[in-house]
């Protein structure tokens with residue numbers, strides 16, 4: 001069997017399917033997560049990509065603009081979820097890769113998340129020195145990870161993370177907006 005995944009920016013009509021995917025992946029406990037609290041205070045994810053197998057949602061990723069201490073220019077990655085039937089096919093890493101590329105195009109300098117280092121280190125994430133970035137709620141310090149989109153950027157971010165609802169200085173809020181038909185094959189699994 002061959003599965004061809006397509007990646008495209010999340011559309012308003014995808015919301016129910018994305019919610020269902022999050023419920024499946026994280027359950028009701030997702031609303032208590034520290035990262036969720038930050039996202040909840042946001043006007044919405046500024047980068048949201050979805051991966052599709054035909055009409056079936058296979059995965060989704062969101063990135064939200066945040067300030068860290070007094071510094072702007074960072075994004076919080078999450079949630080990332082891949083539907084059980086599509087796990088282990090590279091979709092999660094591909095969604096991370098494409099969303100980081102979109103953040104870089106938008107002039108973002110740092111991506112932060114709370115997650116498993118063994119998984120995210122594949123995409124270049126590394127632990128943030130303990131105490132450098134704080135969440136408004138419990139977050140295991142060893143799970144606070146970051147990747148620099150600009151060399152040395154991490155050094156500019158210290159303090160509490162919070163939603164950044166100011167307008168973006170650049171307009172590239174979705175990948176390759178000049179090519180709306182970005183429904184190219186993401187990858188093919190034979």
Ligand SMILES: CC(C)(COP(=O)(O)OP(=O)(O)OC[C@H]1O[C@@H](n2cnc3c(N)ncnc32)[C@H](O)[C@@H]1OP(=O)(O)O)[C@@H](O)C(=O)NCCC(=O)NCCS
Nearest residue numbers: 025078079080081082087088089090091092093116118119
């Ligand atoms: C974590 C998740 C996004 C991975 O998606 P995926 O599309 O299956 O991942 P990929 O295909 O890109 O990568 C699969 C590889 O990552 C590994 N992996 C998956 N989750 C991992 C984790 N938590 N820690 C370490 N490795 C992990 C797999 O074992 C596999 O390894 P292999 O390549 O050596 O076989 C998916 O399992 C998921 O949605 N989980 C539930 C929600 C969640 O935990 N999201 C992340 C936190 S926001």
